[in-house]
Amino acid sequence: MRRAMPARRSATRLLAMAGGMALGLLASPARTADVEYGKHLSAECITCHGASKSDSTIPDIHGLGEAHFVEVLRAYRAKALPNPVMQSIAVRLGDEEISALAAYYTTAKRPK
Ligand code: HEC
Numbered sequence: 001m002r003r004a005m006p007a008r009r010s011a012t013r014l015l016a017m018a019g020g021m022a023l024g025l026l027a028s029p030a031r032t033a034d035v036e037y038g039k040h041l042s043a044e045c046i047t048c049h050g051a052s053k054s055d056s057t058i059p060d061i062h063g064l065g066e067a068h069f070v071e072v073l074r075a076y077r078a079k080a081l082p083n084p085v086m087q088s089i090a091v092r093l094g095d096e097e098i099s100a101l102a103a104y105y106t107t108a109k110r111p112k
Pocket residue numbers: 041042044045046047048049057058059060061064069072073081082083085086089101
């Protein structure tokens with residue numbers, strides 16, 4: 001069992017860090033590496049979040065703000081958001097992977 005409180009505190013700290021990094025590292029080589037890594041990791045997400053279907057109930061995650069993206073994935077990971085599918089996916093992601101995915105998806109265009 002994961003204890004919710006410490007995770008929540010560190011989430012706030014990391015969110016602040018991620019915000020600072022996003023400001024400082026825009027278009028830097030480290031930033032580019034992050035986006036590339038995120039693209040690589042997104043192979044797992046494409047099955048569900050890839051193609052646009054008008055009847056789909058799966059939300060489009062392309063172009064989501066980075067802070068929101070990180071916050072939401074951390075919430076699924078901590079089981080603070082109820083969706084079991086996203087919980088089981090997020091529980092396997094580390095902080096660096098979530099940051100990289102956020103960096104990628106914030107600029108990524110949804111494939112047509
Ligand atoms: C098996 C299908 C499936 C896969 C694979 C999947 N997702 Fe999801 N995802 C969903 C569903 C369904 C929801 C909506 C859940 C809800 O209503 O709470 C969702 C919601 C989300 C949201 C919240 C969007 C919002 O606007 O709040 C994010 C962010 C997200 N997924 C990211 C990812 C990432 C990153 C991956 C890959 C590591 C991934 N998902 C893989 C099905 C999937």
